[in-house]
Amino acid sequence: MSDSILEEVFIKRSQQKKKTSPLNFKERLFVLTQDKIAYYDYDYEKGKRKGLKGSVDIEKIKCVETVIPEDNAPPERLFPFQMYLFLPQIIYDEGPLYIFAKSDDVRKQWIHKLRHVVRFNKDLMQKYHPCFWEDGMWKCCQQEVKQAMGCRVLETRNGGFSKGSRRKSRKPLPPLPPQPPKQPKFSEGMTVIAEYDYAPMAPQDLELRKDEEYIILQISDANWFRARDKYGWYCKNINRSQAENLLRTENKDGGFLVRDSGKYTGKYTASVYTKASHGTLGTCRHYNILTNHQDQFYLAEKHYFNSIPELINYHQHNAAGLVSRLKYVVSNRTQNAPSTAGLGYGVWEIDPRQLTFIKELGNGQFGVVKYGKWQGRHDVAIKMIKEGSMSEDDFIEEAKVMMKLRHENLVQLYGVCTKQRPIYIVTEFLSNGCLLTYLRENLQHPSAVQLLEMCKDVSEGMAYLESQQYIHRDLAARNCLVDSNGTIKVTDFGLSRYVLDDEYFSSVGSKFPVRWSPPEVLLYCKFSSKSDIWAFGVLMWEVYTLGRMPYERLNNTEIVDKVSTGYRLYRPQMANDKIYNIMMNCWHEKADERPTFQALVISIQDLLDNLY
Known part of the structure; x- marks a missing residue:
């Protein structure tokens, strides 16, 4: 047999070949290779596979898709299926084979690998049945012929396949220039929530208090809004591995955060840390926050909310299918507010008397770079430009343009000190250096x-x-x-x-x-x-x-x-x-x-x- 690509214990549903034949559900060890997907009895005490119970040739698989769970499914077939419908449906010559996975990560991993190994199969299906074949009919379309054509078209952008073609990327294309990527949409009158504490840097700046609401009054600048007084778990600029590092560093059962999805633009992921079955080491689970056809948010089906804060509030008190209820907010915002384009609204020429030099960081192309504070509280890096190393007048004019460039993967230019020599360039400070x-x-x-x-x-x-x-x-x-x-x-x-x-x-x-x-x-x-x-x-x-x-x-x-x-x-x-x-x-x-x-x-x- 070929080397296994994946191995996992799943619940398998029997094929219902006749209307009267009973359904049963058994745990089987599934083994995926380049040639077959096989399933075995499994000895839990010894952790070994036993007798082969069945197999499917890879070349016979025509479709790999999710299935909508049956109504009133028992707990062993719900957990954690309420959220992500972790039911891979592998349709082959003899009918559908239904498999119930145990977690979002496992389901994604198997469906991704299965789609990869079958991508060049002949006569791949372009339509499928999103619900079960049960009691002699398809629950989705009520057709009574098991070989009836599917009632839903495969969405190739989500990983389906067109006949005889390579699978396209599941990731939607990012916005095209000149539209900056990942810019949130705000509007005047919108209520927003402060993600971190912000102390005013200039007289016209508004103090922000973490988790409190504010109403946007006017949007006159790309980086600054006029607002008035009116959450903390949202970590915008971190990816999956950074989220796991934060959660493991905090090391609290039920620690959680919400971040931007790494795969889908405009979507969000809840990352949760649990020690339930992993002792002191713990493990991280990642759940996509989904929306229904009414644009309501949910992690668990039947628990829908009009906003993500309402969803988070509910799951702070109810696990409802998650590995743990959301017990502790874990955030990188509490210590480090994100950089702004300028230290205060309209500020680009900085008074050098408000800068405190703390330590030297290194020597660059233009001179010494030092770590310091602005007004004694804001971390900054200060480039002290060596005289004769730069065309200063040209740069000072360009600095006004450079300050308007803002992206989470660019070091933010805060301002310059040009009234004395040497001139200073004041930027965002990053603690881990070069x-x-x-x-x-x-x-x-x-x-x-x-x-x-x-x-x-x-x-x-x-x-x-x-x-x-x-x-x-x-x-x-x-x-x-x-x-x-x-x-x-x-x-x-x-x-x-x-x-x-x-x-x-x-x-x-x-x-x-x-x-x-x-x-x-x-x-x-x-x-x-x-x-x-x-x-x-x-x-x-x-x-x-x-x-x-x-x-x-x-x-x-x-x-x-x-x-x-x-x-x-x-x-x-x-x-x-x-x-x-x-x-x-x-x-x-x-x-x-x-x-x-x-x-x-x-x-x-x-x-x-x-x-x-």
């Missing part, structure tokens, strides 16, 4: 998900810059920073334009980013968003080598000669062929054959879907 150092010193045994999510963070920040027609010109791991949750943010975008050091643009000088540059930059100094794409491929290589120097055995002159004639970086040991293929796509000799950052975001997300 990505390059983080890769070399902090990551001992990173997971595949962790490395890929780092690349995804950078690609999303760069996709936003691309949508704003902004070119970075010096993208590399050294120009990305890591926050306390492990989120990666791109910094120093566009600053290389103001460098006055001639050596910086010399192909033989030590300061030119030769190792991150494509042929058109090395030979003609021609920068574009496509040269940023090349640099992103090199940054991915840095991530997957944990911070090694690109072309480490070559000097700059040798790099120019070799790269211009087709030489490329080798595949890192931790990067599989699909990861390396993304890098190689970034390194096409012809700039117009390289992908866009929007396309890279989708490619990386598809790989993450497989890992999840």
Whole structure:
């Protein structure tokens, strides 16, 4: 028998071949291989499979889909099916085989793998029955012929298949430029809830108190709203692995948070931590917050709510199918309010007397960088620009534009101090420092998900810059920073334009980013968003080598000669062929054959879907 792809104990429903034949439900060990899906008796005491009870050839499977649970189903077939309908339906020559999974993660994993192995099967169905065959009829459409064509069309965007074709990505396309990705929609008169405490930074700023409601009065600026007084579990800018780190760090049974879905734009996921069956180690479960046809929210069927706060309030008192009721709010917002575009409304020129310098962080291209406080309470990073290193007048004019760039994967520019020399650039402070150092010193045994999510963070920040027609010109791991949750943010975008050091643009000088540059930059100094794409491929290589120097055995002159004639970086040991293929796509000799950052975001997300 081929090596198993997946093994899991499920409840299997017998096939009802006649109207009078009784139904029964038995636990079986299911084993998926490239050739078959087989099911066995299972010895719980010894943890071993026993006799083979049946099997289905993979080539005979015509459809893999979910099934709507039967009415008044007993608890063993409900938990936790109320929420996500964890009932894979595998339709083959002899009729439907119904399997009841035990959790959202397991169900997603099996359906994803099954769809993958059957994707090239002949005569894949384009319609299916969403309900059970029971008592001689299909419960969904009342047809009494078991082989009757399905009554619902498969949605290929959700993982169904068209006849004889490859399966399309389940992830919906992100919004197209110039629309910034992931921007929430607000309107005047809307009631909103403060996610964190915010102390006013300027006289016109409104104090926010976490979990209290406020009404938006006027939207006159993309980053600031006029509001008046009127929740804390929402962690917007974290992904699945970061959520798990937060929950495990808190280590409380029933700890929970709500975050943006990693797969579906505009959707949300509740992440819950439980120790119920895992002792002190605990485990994390992730539940998609769904909506019904009336746009009501739910985690458990029959428990619908008009808003997510109402849903959370209910499940704080009732598990209703979850691994635990939502007992403890876990949030990264309590200590760290998110960055704003400016320290106060309309503030971009900062009084240097309000800055307190605490410690030196390092020495960059333009001078010393220090960690400090603004008005004694707001963490900031302060770049002290070395005189003669920058075209200051040009930069000061550009800073007003740069301050309007806002994305969760870009380091936020707060303002500048230009009334004295040296001038200061004041930015968001990220406690884990430079990505390059983080890769070399902090990551001992990173997971595949962790490395890929780092690349995804950078690609999303760069996709936003691309949508704003902004070119970075010096993208590399050294120009990305890591926050306390492990989120990666791109910094120093566009600053290389103001460098006055001639050596910086010399192909033989030590300061030119030769190792991150494509042929058109090395030979003609021609920068574009496509040269940023090349640099992103090199940054991915840095991530997957944990911070090694690109072309480490070559000097700059040798790099120019070799790269211009087709030489490329080798595949890192931790990067599989699909990861390396993304890098190689970034390194096409012809700039117009390289992908866009929007396309890279989708490619990386598809790989993450497989890992999840």
